[in-house]
Amino acid sequence: MIKVFYNLPKKVIFCKLCVMSNQRPSSIPEFKHTKNRKNAKYLHLDENNVCDACKQAKIKEKIDWKKREEELIRLLDKYRSSDGSYDCLVPGSGGKDSIFQSHILKYKYRMNPLTCTWPPIIYTDYGYENFKNWIELGGFDNITYKQNGKVMKLLTKLAIKNLLHPFQTFILGQKNLAPKIANKFNINLIFYGENEAEYGNPIADNLKSIRDKSFYVYKSLDEIYISGLKVQEILEKYPFVKKSDILTYLPLQEEEYELKDLQVHYLGYYLKWIPQETYYYAAENCDFKARPYRTQGTYNKYSSIDDKIDDLHFYTQYIKYGLGRCSYDSSQEVRNKHLNRVEAKALVKKFDGEFPDKYINEVLDFIDMKKEEFYNLCNKFRSPHLWKKTGKGYKLRHTVNQDGTDD
Amino acid sequence: MKHIRLIARLDVKGPNLVKGVRLDGLRALGSPDSFAEFYYKNNIDEIFYQDVVASLYDRNNIFDIVRKTTKKIFVPITISGGLRNLTDINKALESGADKIALNTAAIKNPELINQAASKFGSSTIIISIECIKHGEKYLAYTDNGREFTGKEVINWAKEVQSRGAGEILITSIDNDGTGNGFDNVLIKKISNIISIPIIAHGGAGKKEHFIQAINFGANALAVASMFHYNALLNKKKNNLVLNKNNLEGNYDYIKKKLSYKNFGKESILSIKKYLRNYKIKMR
Amino acid sequence: MIGIIKTSSQNTGSIINCFNYLNIKTFIIDDLNQVDNFKKIIIPGVGSFNPIVKSIKSLKITNELIKKIFYEKQVFAICIGLQILCKKSEEGDEKGFGIIQREVKHLKNLKCKLAIPHVGFNSVKLHKKDEKIEKYLDKKFYFTHSYGVENKKLYNSFEGNYGITKYGGAEFVSFVSYKKSMATQFHPEKSGENGLELLNYFYNM
Numbered sequence: 001m002i003k004v005f006y007n008l009p010k011k012v013i014f015c016k017l018c019v020m021s022n023q024r025p026s027s028i029p030e031f032k033h034t035k036n037r038k039n040a041k042y043l044h045l046d047e048n049n050v051c052d053a054c055k056q057a058k059i060k061e062k063i064d065w066k067k068r069e070e071e072l073i074r075l076l077d078k079y080r081s082s083d084g085s086y087d088c089l090v091p092g093s094g095g096k097d098s099i100f101q102s103h104i105l106k107y108k109y110r111m112n113p114l115t116c117t118w119p120p121i122i123y124t125d126y127g128y129e130n131f132k133n134w135i136e137l138g139g140f141d142n143i144t145y146k147q148n149g150k151v152m153k154l155l156t157k158l159a160i161k162n163l164l165h166p167f168q169t170f171i172l173g174q175k176n177l178a179p180k181i182a183n184k185f186n187i188n189l190i191f192y193g194e195n196e197a198e199y200g201n202p203i204a205d206n207l208k209s210i211r212d213k214s215f216y217v218y219k220s221l222d223e224i225y226i227s228g229l230k231v232q233e234i235l236e237k238y239p240f241v242k243k244s245d246i247l248t249y250l251p252l253q254e255e256e257y258e259l260k261d262l263q264v265h266y267l268g269y270y271l272k273w274i275p276q277e278t279y280y281y282a283a284e285n286c287d288f289k290a291r292p293y294r295t296q297g298t299y300n301k302y303s304s305i306d307d308k309i310d311d312l313h314f315y316t317q318y319i320k321y322g323l324g325r326c327s328y329d330s331s332q333e334v335r336n337k338h339l340n341r342v343e344a345k346a347l348v349k350k351f352d353g354e355f356p357d358k359y360i361n362e363v364l365d366f367i368d369m370k371k372e373e374f375y376n377l378c379n380k381f382r383s384p385h386l387w388k389k390t391g392k393g394y395k396l397r398h399t400v401n402q403d404g405t406d407d
Numbered sequence: 408m409k410h411i412r413l414i415a416r417l418d419v420k421g422p423n424l425v426k427g428v429r430l431d432g433l434r435a436l437g438s439p440d441s442f443a444e445f446y447y448k449n450n451i452d453e454i455f456y457q458d459v460v461a462s463l464y465d466r467n468n469i470f471d472i473v474r475k476t477t478k479k480i481f482v483p484i485t486i487s488g489g490l491r492n493l494t495d496i497n498k499a500l501e502s503g504a505d506k507i508a509l510n511t512a513a514i515k516n517p518e519l520i521n522q523a524a525s526k527f528g529s530s531t532i533i534i535s536i537e538c539i540k541h542g543e544k545y546l547a548y549t550d551n552g553r554e555f556t557g558k559e560v561i562n563w564a565k566e567v568q569s570r571g572a573g574e575i576l577i578t579s580i581d582n583d584g585t586g587n588g589f590d591n592v593l594i595k596k597i598s599n600i601i602s603i604p605i606i607a608h609g610g611a612g613k614k615e616h617f618i619q620a621i622n623f624g625a626n627a628l629a630v631a632s633m634f635h636y637n638a639l640l641n642k643k644k645n646n647l648v649l650n651k652n653n654l655e656g657n658y659d660y661i662k663k664k665l666s667y668k669n670f671g672k673e674s675i676l677s678i679k680k681y682l683r684n685y686k687i688k689m690r
Numbered sequence: 691m692i693g694i695i696k697t698s699s700q701n702t703g704s705i706i707n708c709f710n711y712l713n714i715k716t717f718i719i720d721d722l723n724q725v726d727n728f729k730k731i732i733i734p735g736v737g738s739f740n741p742i743v744k745s746i747k748s749l750k751i752t753n754e755l756i757k758k759i760f761y762e763k764q765v766f767a768i769c770i771g772l773q774i775l776c777k778k779s780e781e782g783d784e785k786g787f788g789i790i791q792r793e794v795k796h797l798k799n800l801k802c803k804l805a806i807p808h809v810g811f812n813s814v815k816l817h818k819k820d821e822k823i824e825k826y827l828d829k830k831f832y833f834t835h836s837y838g839v840e841n842k843k844l845y846n847s848f849e850g851n852y853g854i855t856k857y858g859g860a861e862f863v864s865f866v867s868y869k870k871s872m873a874t875q876f877h878p879e880k881s882g883e884n885g886l887e888l889l890n891y892f893y894n895m
Binding site (some may be wrong): 272274276277279280283284285287289290292293294299300301302336337338340343 | 539
């Protein structure tokens with residue numbers, strides 16, 4: 001009996017159309033993320049082995065985008081300010097997506113957005129350049145919330161130890177900053193980019209353009225887990241951390257949310273979202289610069305390049321779920337019809353799971369962890385039903401190219 | 408009196424002409440040979456085909472495109488992308504190309520330059536160098552701007568010339584697809600130490616950029632975005648319309664009829680007219 | 691029908707494409723016996739001096755035979771095809787076929803100060819007036835070479851016409867004609883419409 005971690009489906013099945021497998025985790029409220037992922041859901045494949053994301057892509061083709069844009073304009077007309085105050089909030093860090101969202105809202109749709117940034121854990125040089133160009137060339141007011149570094153280091157380290165999830169503090173902080181800033185500046189409209197349903201979260205979500213409330217509010221502190229630990233545990237074990245330090249990573253409490261008429265929308269519901277085209281838009285309008293070398297683990301240079309920990313994040317996903325960054329990128333391009341499945345498979349074979357050695361030393365130094373400890377951790381988090389220990393190290397049992405040890 | 412060539416650079420992925428920014432992004436613009444034909448009819452000096460994904464997928468189907476092109480286009484044609492050894496070069500030349508360009512294969516095995524020059528003649532071999540600026544230095548990249556080699560461009564260019572290359576193609580990755588102008592500092596650095604012809608590539612946006620690059624030492628100018636987007640302004644007239652039902656690749660730009668900003672409205676003929684005022688001699 | 695002598699070069703493809711476009715049939719000659727069957731012949735040439743000379747000599751074509759072919763038939767020799775008709779070349783130690791009593795020298799030794807090889811479109815200036823061919827040569831053609839035929843006074847026995855090209859301070863013979871044969875340093879098959887017209891004129895002479 002081979003053990004299966006994280007409540008994952010025992011049998012590994014790949015989507016017939018893209019290169020994702022049923023091991024892909026669906027987004028859950030990050031502040032409810034525990035080690036065993038008790039209530040976690042994974043990418044659903046139907047009886048023909050077509051995944052929800054591909055199904056969603058097909059639906060996307062039939063959408064009347066003109067109608068959707070009209071809906072957007074109606075929405076914006078309601079909120080557009082006439083006195084120069086901010087009428088919407090666009091969270092982001094100067095990546096191609098936030099550039100596209102903020103720029104198009106301001107210059108095409110004549111809104112007055114405030115942008116807000118939860119800065120990357122460790123900025124890359126070119127990432128920071130892009131951020132500056134976003135603000136200076138694009139022309140936006142920006143609130144950057146620089147977090148308590150001591151606490152962030154601790155939580156990041158704990159997240160790696162307990163969940164092998166280096167990116168959790170960033171995800172928590174970034175998602176939860178926007179409603180708080182909106183609150184403080186009296187802005188009632190927040191715009192995110194793509195709806196996560198595009199990537200295989202339950203379809204039901206998608207028909208509404210407003211983000212699921214459960215991501216944004218919580219009832220009581222008892223239901224909160226950070227870095228895999230209950231809040232109480234963190235406060236007890238690490239006395240230098242105060243409750244106020246934790247609040248930074250939490251969403252609004254339900255009561256606060258009810259008091260405001262806060263609307264959170266996906267721009268991707270109203271405008272057809274084509275990631276490659278957002279890259280061109282950002283390059284043309286804000287001189288967005290791609291990374292000066294191929295991102296390790298995948299083939300492109302322009303997606304998610306501003307945080308040195310980002311590469312590691314995708315690598316840990318590969319360890320836990322057998323799906324690397326290339327699998328994600330190429331599946332998305334297959335759905336957008338920019339690549340065909342044969343090409344995607346070839347790319348996955350070439351790049352998936354490539355170890356991101358460019359920044360690893362710096363990252364481990366930052367959180368004060370030795371390489372040995374990190375590698376051991378990785379191995380502890382490999383689910384046996386996905387990984388086989390061979391003479392040459394760990395190998396995947398199943399791959400989309402059918403060259404796993406058990407294929 | 409300066410002798411200059413204008414070269415149309417066509418990046419190819421599978422059946423499509425594509426164009427990125429800083430060598431990333433594979434936005435499709437149409438069929439390569441219909442663009443090549445349009446440029447030939449409009450007085451282009453040479454055509455340069457770059458297979459941008461050959462090193463990713465280990466496949467070379469650009470030869471079919473070239474075979475088709477050479478039946479009705481009678482100016483020099485260069486093939487580049489994914490040529491790994493003398494056999495690949497031979498295949499490329501047999502498909503109808505007059506010249507080939509090497510990048511990745513040459514950096515991995517510089518001896519290949521000597522062998523190719525000796526077997527096929529120096530004037531058949533162009534060495535392509537893709538550059539990104541790091542502080543004061545320029546460093547060379549391979550695999551269509553993806554892989555970092557750490558090799559310094561100036562030294563590599565010197566070596567390439569001494570090994571028998573016929574021409575050098577210098578691409579500024581930083582400027583590619585931006586329309587901000589060629590990297591004239593880079594061109595000058597190369598022309599200071601190189602005596603074989605230099606083809607500058609990356610950044611053409613206005614006709615003024617051309618004369619600047621020539622004054623900094625370029626013997627030929629390879630242009631992509633500026634030519635392609637201008638050609639698309641009159642799709643029907645220029646015979647560049649596609650069968651919309653049979654498209655593979657990122658055709659969202661074409662479908663949406665999006666516009667572009669950073670390139671001046673110029674044709675090859677208008678650019679040549681402008682350059683002739685400066686006593687530049689071309690086809 | 692035009693016969694194309696197959697040497698070790700690769701550009702028979704281009705020249706064949708040109709003639710196909712002009713609706714003229716072509717045939718590859720790789721056997722000496724076939725040369726006599728053709729009135730019109732192309733000697734294409736990309737590559738270097740020695741290998742080409744060697745490979746033609748290997749077809750048992752001698753100096754006298756080359757002269758005979760050039761004077762009595764209608765031959766069009768291209769690029770290196772022009773150079774091998776000369777006495778010798780700085781590029782190699784083989785002797786040329788000597789129809790043109792001049793030497794082929796590296797462009798540097800011909801006082802060229804610009805980038806070498808000479809790559810690009812350039813013009814040809816005819817030495818003697820010739821109303822028939824003038825209009826076809828008063829155009830730009832595509833050159834790609836590092837060596838050129840020196841433009842010094844011809845010593846003997848060549849009564850035809852010739853044309854000069856200038857590049858970066860160097861002057862070299864870029865065109866030679868005698869009766870119905872001609873030889874060019876430039877590549878008509880790569881010179882767009884101008885080249886096609888010249889080839890067509892040659893065929894219909």
